[in-house]
Amino acid sequence: MPTRDKRSGQRVEDVDPTFDPWEPSKPIPLFVLGIFIALAAWGGLSYLGDLVPERAPNVDTVMPAPGAVKQSSSSTNDSPRLIHSGSAEVWSCASCHGAGGQGAGQTPQLAGLNSAYIVKQLQDFVSGARSNESMRYVAAQLSPSEMNEVAAYYSALSVPAPTPPKDNGRFSRGRELNLRGDWNQDVPACATCHGGAGEGLGATFPRLAGQQSEYLFSQLAAWKGGKRRNSPQSLMEDIASRMSDEDMWAAAQYFGSLGQENPKQEGSGQK
Numbered sequence: 001m002p003t004r005d006k007r008s009g010q011r012v013e014d015v016d017p018t019f020d021p022w023e024p025s026k027p028i029p030l031f032v033l034g035i036f037i038a039l040a041a042w043g044g045l046s047y048l049g050d051l052v053p054e055r056a057p058n059v060d061t062v063m064p065a066p067g068a069v070k071q072s073s074s075s076t077n078d079s080p081r082l083i084h085s086g087s088a089e090v091w092s093c094a095s096c097h098g099a100g101g102q103g104a105g106q107t108p109q110l111a112g113l114n115s116a117y118i119v120k121q122l123q124d125f126v127s128g129a130r131s132n133e134s135m136r137y138v139a140a141q142l143s144p145s146e147m148n149e150v151a152a153y154y155s156a157l158s159v160p161a162p163t164p165p166k167d168n169g170r171f172s173r174g175r176e177l178n179l180r181g182d183w184n185q186d187v188p189a190c191a192t193c194h195g196g197a198g199e200g201l202g203a204t205f206p207r208l209a210g211q212q213s214e215y216l217f218s219q220l221a222a223w224k225g226g227k228r229r230n231s232p233q234s235l236m237e238d239i240a241s242r243m244s245d246e247d248m249w250a251a252a253q254y255f256g257s258l259g260q261e262n263p264k265q266e267g268s269g270q271k
Contacts, residue, residue: 080149082142089141093150096134102160108215111157116203118151121230129230162210162259170246174254177247185242190251193235198255204232213249213256220248 084099086092093110097103101111110118124130125139142150165171176182178198181189190198193205200207208216222228223240231237240248 080146080153082146082150083153087141090138100160101154101157103212103215105212105214106218107212109160109211110154112159112210113155113207114200114203115148115151115155117200117206118154119147120203122147122151124230131227159207159210159259162257163213165253165257170250170253171257173247173250174252177251178254182247185244185247187239187242187247190255198258208255209258211255213252216252216255217249220252221245224248 081087082090083093086095093101096107097110101109103109121130122135122139122142125132125135128136139147177187178190178194179196181187181192190208193201194208195201195205198208198211200209219228220236220240220243223231223236224243226237229237243251
């Protein structure tokens with residue numbers, strides 16, 4: 001007990017007699033609060049500024065004349081500003097589809113596609129007839145003249161070199177589906193609508209030769225699954241519904257490996 005009292009006494013003696021537990025805390029100086037508020041506002045504005053695409057300079061562009069020699073994919077001097085610079089509302093087309101419109105993976109190749117076909121797809125994204133949230137947002141910001149301008153630019157680009165087939169067995173099956181179809185499954189020949197070598201026919205049936213294989217497969221799957229419904233008379237929805245996954249991949253592999261030199265070779269046997 002004496003020991004305990006002694007320790008208690010020592011602790012009491014160590015307490016600062018001027019300490020007041022009820023003393024109110026001192027307020028933070030106003031200039032310190034101002035600094036914190038200014039830093040927070042600056043950081044927020046900087047973050048928001050990074051989210052908004054830079055506004056491209058308002059310069060005149062030169063569009064390729066009808067029938068002109070196709071442009072090099074590396075040329076940007078005569079391309080619409082939306083292709084490489086974008087606008088205050090949307091990012092550039094090249095940021096997804098590549099500088100030469102070559103695409104990659106499930107992002108389609110645009111180079112060499114019919115311009116009227118490209119315009120229709122943009123309009124379908126806006127109306128919701130074709131579903132893709134990113135493209136719907138982009139297309140909704142474009143005026144009709146901008147849609148025509150972008151489409152004319154991409155249709156005039158040279159088609160990039162094709163990708164070699166990854167599976168020669170699937171390539172042969174894809175060739176068979178293109179030239180003769182599979183009437184046991186009520187699947188007509190792809191060449192009936194898309195041309196003997198997938199070169200496309202007008203604004204309705206797009207070029208398939210050289211298109212990204214992954215993209216072609218994803219679109220066949222979308223038609224088969226009912227997620228894409230914008231083909232004329234629902235032709236592709238009907239055809240894809242009767243194709244197996246293996247045949248869809250075979251067709252995608254085949255068309256993805258066709259290049260500019262293939263049309264005469266593949267179409268020569270057609271009557």
